[in-house]
Amino acid sequence: MSIIQSFPLVIILVLLITAFMMPLIKNTKIIKGISLVSMTSVMILALINLDFVHKNGEYLYRIGHFNAPYGIEFRIGIIEAMMGLLFTFVALMIIWYSIYSIEKEIKQSKIGLYYLLVNILIGSLLGVVYSNDLFNCFVFIEVGTLASCGTIIVKDKKENIKATLKYLIMSCLGSGLVLMGIAYLYSMTGHLNINYIHAELVKCYLIYPNAVLISIVLFIIGLGVKSAMFPLHNWLPDAHSSAPSSSSAILSSLVLKAFVLLLIKILYGVFGMDILNHFSVLNIVLILGSLGMIMGSVFAIFQKNIKRVIAYSTVAQMGYIFLGIGLGTNLGVSIAIFHIIGHAVTKSALFLLAGAMIEQTGHKSLAQLKGIGREMPLTLGLFSIGALSMIGIPVLPGFISKWHLSLASIAAGDTILIVVILLSSLLNAVYYSPIVINGFFGEENLQGKVYKSKSKPLKELMPVIFLVISMIYVGIASRGIINLISLGLM
């Protein structure tokens, strides 16, 4: 038993206990320092853990003194370890960015509580990713939901409260459905541990065909609400666009992803391919995913507020992930997970940059942000790299996931999906390119704008630059990452 095996648990404990410490400290600078230090140390732990898992293969880690079906356990495979690193890295960058700019969006007295909520949120998301026990996942989901609502509400404007209420109600609906699904599974198998449920379910799913099908659908809808699956996404644009920009970055790049990972874990870990094929429910996910890809982009075209455009783009990008899950092949799921990584890095950078633009100019609407390229050249430059990845330019991660998704859909025999993917890329280009083009070019846009007059200091943009660099790295190293993921899925 190596001590490295306990690092996932240590990560969660460190995040939660530092969060509990924060209300006792009055000075906001110290709180920011604690938040940064805890997140950095946690990232290092996640990195060591990933290295360990890569060398020694996946393992189960029991929490407490009792083995699996009696106690709770974590299952740390390559994917989980990778996600641990991704989540902590992105969260660290976002916290680093927010340290300079959070005062402009949140009242001084609430900053301490904001960092507390962020720490709890990241801890709970990692709990959802690591845990191998369904009920434990549910409790972590609830903490995550409350904390993510909290990160929206700190801004304390009327529209935030409205958006949060919508989000909270939809989330509670989702949690209720998930809990009902767990209840069905428990009454059929008598277990809560994912491996044990799977072993029992394979034996008995023919005895309770309807109940199994209903529980699958309950999980898909319940987690679909939380991860903005297409027709259930209507809470997302309000919530993500009204939140402070560092919160929107966390919400859209990490929170949704944790729930999708849980859905993958439930579909492929609890039920397994045999049961899914027997009921052919994956088609629901596939159809909803492709609808989301197109409709999310279509909605995004008509938006006038830059943060709403990015928020609707999230709906479209979640569609890609659901498409990958819905294909039901090993390659499809690997690409879905790869897309989770690529999108997390890209979208957090985009939200932070949009936040920087809004902060410096005071304008939110696209019309007023024309010509921003002269005032904030570096910011818009970074933004356009992210936008290019979303549209799908080779080497960047967006292109790679689209390319492999097309390959996977050919392999699965659904060639029509290629049309959907192409159409969605085209629509992505329709709404991202005007932002970039109007920002950089066009004589009338640039009039009266002073070069670099509003640009942010370089040190405040450093975290975003790191995010963009890591995005390009994800694109370049895509082959290795995808191989690693499919190794982990085996």
Next chain:
Amino acid sequence: MKIFSMIMILFLIISSVAVSTIKNLLGAIIVFMVYSLMMTIVWQQLNAPDLAITEAAVGAGITTILFVLTLKRIKGVRK
């Protein structure tokens, strides 16, 4: 036992429908409290005393207090 449980379940269903139909908010809250208390009895019937105690204290007690306070706050603003 079976008949008694069924009557209790029927009561639960009726009170939940009543919550939905009653126009008066305070009335709905009181009916919900009654619902919680009946749920407590059902759980005691099902031999889950821990849960019954907690539900009586939390579900029927604290939740109702919070609802009533919220209602008071809302009426207070209107005045």
Next chain:
Amino acid sequence: MKKILSIGITITLIIILLLGVSELPKFGQYNNPANNEVSHYYIEKTTKDTGAMNIVTGIILDYRAFDTFVESSVLFTASIIVLLLLKKEKHIQGIDNEVTIIESTILKQVSKVLIPCIQIFGIYIIFYGHLSPGGGFAGGTIIGTSFILYRIIYGKKFTDKTLPYSKLITYLCGAIMLYGVLKGYSFITGGNHLNLPQPSLGTPGSILSGGFLLPLNILVGLIVAITIYFFFTLFDGGEI
């Protein structure tokens, strides 16, 4: 129109879910899949493993203690968010806008007897949590309720002095941190199979038994009581 739609949706949902229920194993049978080796293990071994006579307490504070730890952080998060939403800055001194003060000698005298009784009952439920029904959550709620009664009867000014906000939040954070540290120690030693010293289980059935169970129950009780009191004060005016 909307009414018809709502009734339609409800009925469809109920029918779909009932289709699943009709297949599930019969209610109350001994050989249902839910009553498998896991539940048998708990029933057989809880007293030996954890020292608790109440099996449910043994499960929530030892076998599945991680759930309970996360659950306390749910409660903590909720109280922080409610604090964030409803806390108001203190009013300027001299302006007394208190409306809910009750000036009644009978009430005060009765409450002098009643409040300690409620608190003793709550403490009993917490301390006997591993032996009889109850435990930290129920007992903490009862103690929290006694604080609420105290505040209703003696008014805001008085309770602000005896139960000030800064003291309460210190206790809350301290309790939940101590909980995390105690349980984290037990999780990590258990998970890594380290043979570090563990508290002794004592004789099952006595109050001072069950290792961490009693201190954990007290901490949970403290957390719940303070959270409940916070909820009340914040909803009732928002000034702590």
Next chain:
Amino acid sequence: MEGLMNNYYETGSIILFGIGFAILLLHNNLIKKIIGMNIMDTAVFLFFIAKGYVSGKDAPIIIGAHKGVQGYINPVPSALMLTGIVVAVSTTAFALALTVRIYEGYGSIELDEIIKMRSD
């Protein structure tokens, strides 16, 4: 139909779940919505607890001598739902606090009116 009569507790809890779902989804009043959420949660708890019940057995508390494995009901659902109740009350408190703030901001707790209002 016979399956439903055998599982009358589960059937009842499913009906409650449906009613709670409808109240949560389709009522306009926020307080009613929150009550609906609570009803939905308690219905799921009832479902769980009913799954743990074994007729004729005792509550899972050892009083006096241990009665053996067959003497007690399944303690797992009780333990899980204890967690569930606390989660539910936390969510309720949060939602109610939001309701108070909504009322202070918009002067109404009817969701359709609030959505119609321009936010700024």
